[in-house]
Amino acid sequence: MKYTPNKDILYEIIGALNDAKLPIIFKGANVTNVILKENDIPYIRRTTDIDSSWYGENPTTSNIELMLIDALKPYGYDVEKIRELDGKVKSAGFKILKDGLPVTKIDIDIHKVINSKKYFYGSIEFVGVSFEEILADKFCAISQKSVYRRIKDLTDIYSLLTIFTPSVEDLYKIILESEKNLGNFDELLRNFELLKKCYNDLKMENKPEFKEVYECTINWANKFNDLNCDKP
Numbered sequence: 001m002k003y004t005p006n007k008d009i010l011y012e013i014i015g016a017l018n019d020a021k022l023p024i025i026f027k028g029a030n031v032t033n034v035i036l037k038e039n040d041i042p043y044i045r046r047t048t049d050i051d052s053s054w055y056g057e058n059p060t061t062s063n064i065e066l067m068l069i070d071a072l073k074p075y076g077y078d079v080e081k082i083r084e085l086d087g088k089v090k091s092a093g094f095k096i097l098k099d100g101l102p103v104t105k106i107d108i109d110i111h112k113v114i115n116s117k118k119y120f121y122g123s124i125e126f127v128g129v130s131f132e133e134i135l136a137d138k139f140c141a142i143s144q145k146s147v148y149r150r151i152k153d154l155t156d157i158y159s160l161l162t163i164f165t166p167s168v169e170d171l172y173k174i175i176l177e178s179e180k181n182l183g184n185f186d187e188l189l190r191n192f193e194l195l196k197k198c199y200n201d202l203k204m205e206n207k208p209e210f211k212e213v214y215e216c217t218i219n220w221a222n223k224f225n226d227l228n229c230d231k232p
Contacts, residue, residue: 007033009103010050013072013096015124020071023056024127025113027137031128032156034119039163042206045156050106053113053129054092061085061092064108068094077103085110088179112178131164136174139224142217143183151198157220158213168223182228185221 010030017024028051036043054064061084068079076098082105083093091109095102115130129137138153175182188195192214199210 010047011121011124011126012075013077013104013106014050014126015121016075016077017068017071018124018126020067022067022071023054024052024108025055025116026050026052026126026128027113027134028052029152029156031119032134032160034121034128035131035134035163036159041159041162043155043159043208044205045152046204049104052106052108054108054110055113059085059092059108059110064092065094068096068106072096111180114174114178131160132166132171132174133178135160135164135166136171136178137180139171139220140175140180140182142188143185143221143224144181145183145187147187148194148198151195151202152204154195154199154213154217155202155204155208158208158216161216161220168220168227172224172227182224184228185218185225188221189218 007030014026014030018026029045029047030050033045033047036045061081064085065079065081072079078097078100080095080097081093082095083090085092085108088109088111091107093105093107095105097103113129113133115133116127117130119126119128135157138150138157141147141150141153142157144150172182174180195214196210199213
């Protein structure tokens, strides 16, 4: 099912869940967009859903669903479960509706979050993962064979690295502490033309040149591989 919410609706929902003090930390494109906007980066990361991590103890899909219903009901939203939580293997998924029509969906996993901070979208306040954790997660994503399905992450990485200058050691430490899976970047390093085609097919506003994006990401991929080779 396709969802077409505008960004104001997404952040209204995020703000409502934050105000309800649910043990949720937000991540993904909604956090990335706020960071880019704060730093005057013109690239817009389009998204139609909400990604988050649960930090409360022993969550069940039913308990999470009840808390979401209580938090969103005052705003006129209904919640329906679409996927059961299965440990770290599968996130819980919920459809959010208004007036009986689907508006968006929210995915909630239980992956460990290392660093978080407060963000603002206008007057809406929420807690999201840090830029370091965003970068660590995205490097893990593009290090796998599935990089062709994660082309947007290349642009996210490039844009965030025009703002911040983290060390590869700090990002690697987050990857280890959060128990993420870092691959060897083989597809990224070996298949320039296929990646370029996927990137050129990507529709987005103010898309950077692929050559710049690719050179930036492979530079960091090599840093990670060199660091990983140095580990006992």
